[in-house]
Each structure stands twice: as structure tokens, then as C-alpha cells.
Amino acid sequence: MRDDASGSGEEPPAGSSLSRFKEFRSAGRGFWNDVSEANWNDWRWQLKNRITTVEQLERIMPTLTPEERAGTILANTKLALAITPYFFNLIEPADENCPIRWQVIPRIEETNTARWEMTDPCGEDSHSPVPGLVHRYPDRVLFLVTDRCAAYCRYCTRSRLVSNAAGYDFHPEFNRQIEYIRQHPEVRDVLLSGGDPLLLSDEKLEHLLSQLRAIKHVEFLRIGTRIPIFLPQRITPELCARLKKFHPLFISIHTNHPRELTTEVRDALGRLADAGIPLGNQSVLLRHVNDDVTVMKALAQKLLMCRVKPYYIYQCDPISGSAHLRASIRKGLELMDGLRGHTTGYAVPQYVIDAPGGGGKVPINPEYVLSHNADRVVLRNYEGKVFEYVEGANGAPQYKASENFSVPELA
Numbered sequence: 001m002r003d004d005a006s007g008s009g010e011e012p013p014a015g016s017s018l019s020r021f022k023e024f025r026s027a028g029r030g031f032w033n034d035v036s037e038a039n040w041n042d043w044r045w046q047l048k049n050r051i052t053t054v055e056q057l058e059r060i061m062p063t064l065t066p067e068e069r070a071g072t073i074l075a076n077t078k079l080a081l082a083i084t085p086y087f088f089n090l091i092e093p094a095d096e097n098c099p100i101r102w103q104v105i106p107r108i109e110e111t112n113t114a115r116w117e118m119t120d121p122c123g124e125d126s127h128s129p130v131p132g133l134v135h136r137y138p139d140r141v142l143f144l145v146t147d148r149c150a151a152y153c154r155y156c157t158r159s160r161l162v163s164n165a166a167g168y169d170f171h172p173e174f175n176r177q178i179e180y181i182r183q184h185p186e187v188r189d190v191l192l193s194g195g196d197p198l199l200l201s202d203e204k205l206e207h208l209l210s211q212l213r214a215i216k217h218v219e220f221l222r223i224g225t226r227i228p229i230f231l232p233q234r235i236t237p238e239l240c241a242r243l244k245k246f247h248p249l250f251i252s253i254h255t256n257h258p259r260e261l262t263t264e265v266r267d268a269l270g271r272l273a274d275a276g277i278p279l280g281n282q283s284v285l286l287r288h289v290n291d292d293v294t295v296m297k298a299l300a301q302k303l304l305m306c307r308v309k310p311y312y313i314y315q316c317d318p319i320s321g322s323a324h325l326r327a328s329i330r331k332g333l334e335l336m337d338g339l340r341g342h343t344t345g346y347a348v349p350q351y352v353i354d355a356p357g358g359g360g361k362v363p364i365n366p367e368y369v370l371s372h373n374a375d376r377v378v379l380r381n382y383e384g385k386v387f388e389y390v391e392g393a394n395g396a397p398q399y400k401a402s403e404n405f406s407v408p409e410l411a
Helices: 016-021 043-048 054-060 066-077 099-104 174-182 202-213 237-246 263-274 293-305 329-339
Strands: 133-137 140-144 189-193 220-225 249-254 279-285 309-315 350-355 360-363 369-372 376-380 386-390
Touching: 016 293, 054 066, 133 174, 140 174, 174 202, 202 220, 202 237, 237 263, 263 279, 279 293, 279 329, 293 309, 293 329, 309 329, 329 350
Parallel strands: 140 189, 189 220, 220 249, 249 279, 279 309, 309 350
Antiparallel strands: 133 140, 350 360, 369 376, 376 386
16 A cells, blocks of 8 residues: 555554544745745745756756656656646655655656547537637536646646647637627536636736626636645735625635645635635546545545535546556546545545546446336445335335324314
8 A cells, every 4th residue: 555654565554544644734945945935925936936947856856767857858848847836845855656746747658648548638629619618518618718827737638738838829819708608698607727717817817707797697607726736825815805706606626635735725725715715626536646545535534624625536537648647447436435435425526537529527436226126226335235225116115105194184
């Protein structure tokens, strides 16, 4: 077991590893101890001082493996390298299997493409009626606002677009995107994504949300972001005050490992929650990161402590160059079996596959219904015990009225 407390490969005592993962710790200052408090807590300083080259990375992390060094040199031909100083401090340089390291440091394996992998696995480009807008589901649209992120996940499903390393040359056209929504009254839900919408300035974000909120048939707005995780300094009281104007507004964050939930992140998420914004989390199932039931349980429980509902676990999309990070569907089902019934239902997300080619999200669950015929359903519970639920042929519960029952007269 990779996640034991000793590193010996032996399974730890029950609960010990879970408790360790659920501790809240500060990311600290690390290599940047001489930076002023004001600069360190300034999100613009964090962006300006991101690690973006192999020279910078080797200077502060001399333990790069040959695979990482080769991947970092080639990174900007596919998906740019960028890591905020804050997030870099979560990496354990001496641990080649550090779950943070695998998410943000390029590897040469990214240049390998399996024959079933795709540059646009979710089929977004084929469902894009205007540049920057994806209309794949009947009542909702994906509104792409930028191709930039605070840091770049190596398994990014939009690596063709994000960072422009591959020359996609993405240019959102807000006026056309908004006009399309205005002309389609079936659209009641708009999800802002990208890149990361929270990289926009407060003013630009407020202007965009104001235009969308002014469309009568748009019932609620969503923002998909990893900024609270990569750059919690961005979640300022001023930003929260602006977002609060646009309720109902939901935010989906992206967290894959409990180590990412630091005291800084907890406080940033608290500011969003205090502004009345419902928060959900989307994880991607990844080898070397979270393909372990203890890790996933700790993540889910720690998210609830941050007032975030675990929402989705995604099967890693078959994006080109991601095979080294992709865990099996069988492993995903094992994880779901290890969550359902073993922790509160609030901590159990939905495991989904985004059907390759644009089929949308398909929920995947362990088999709990063992058989189903005209008069009964045979079920198993989380302990593996088997139960029957009896019902009539038309689906109605079976019962027999009592002969002694009578309806009392009203006075």
C-alpha cells in the first residue's frame, strides 16, 4: 500500500493513515522565506513568480528524475509548465511518488500517445456553435473565458487549448457567446470555465456575470475553478463581495488529494462559503495520486470540513499523453465500494466517465442490484449482505389491507 505512514509498504493500523491525511497544515514559505508577507499573500506576485522553466525547477528541486527533466524541457510544446510558489511548497522533493509532484511536474511519458487517446476527448469542439461556447446538454452551456490557469495539471482534458503551448490560438468572443445564450431560452444554466475564470480581474468578472445575470431565462450560474487550490490568495474579501451579488451562483473546485487542503485553502473556501456560495468538488481519479480508498475517504471527509460537497470523481479522460496517470475503471469501482456505507453519504461523490467523443457524463456504480424481476429486487448492501425488496408486477409495493381497519368519522 503506497499511502502508509511508514513508507515500508505494510498496511498501517486502521485509522492512523486517515487521521494523518486529514490534518490541516500550512503550505509554508519554503524556498521563498525572504519574500515579504505582503508579496507572498498577493496573488499577482504568486502569478508573476511561477516556476515555468526547467532551470527554475532544477534550482529549487535538484531531485528531478530523468523522466521529469526530459518532460519539463519538452513541456511547452504541448502544455506549458507553471506552478505557483505556494503550490510548489506542497511537493515533497525527496519523494518520487509525491501525489502533488505527479500532478504538476511534466514527464517524458506525456509525449507517448496511445491509439485510443484524443486531443479533444469530450468532443467539445464538435458541440461549439460559437467560439468559446459548448452546448452539449439540452439546458446548459459551457462558457470558456480564458486559456490560462494559475498552474497546469498534466492530465488536463483541454491541453489542446489551455496555455496555448500547442498553438490552438483560443480567443473567446464574449459578445457572441452571450448573444447565443440570449437567443436560446432553453439555456438555464451557464458554467464559466476555461482555463480558469478566477484569473480574470474583479472588474472583468463582475461585468461578465452581470451580463449573464441580466438574461431572464438563465436561472443560475456556475464557476469551475482550481484557483482556491493553486492560488488561495486570489480569494480575497473583495472578490467574494462581488461574487455574492450574483446568486444563485455555485462554484466547483478541483481537488485530488487531501494534502492540497491546507489551512490557506480552508480559509479561502470559508470566505466563499460565508458569501453564501454553494461549493462542490470534482476530483480526477489518478494513478500515484488518489487511487487508494484511504486517500479518497480522507479527501472527501476533509472537503466536508471545508464546507465543500464531494460532487464528482471523474475517470481520467483519454487525453493524449495521459496513460501513465490513468487508473483503471475497476480501481474506481473499488474506491466507490470503499466509500458507500463506510462514511457519511454527504462524503460519497458520483463516479462518472465523460463518454469519449462527446457522449456526456455517464454515472458508474458498483453492482448493488443483483437481480430484478416482476415481483422483487435482490440487493446487496455495503457489507455484502443480500436483501429482497418485494413489489407487485406493476411496480407497486405488495401489501394486504387489514380487515379490521376502518376510516374514523370526522366530528
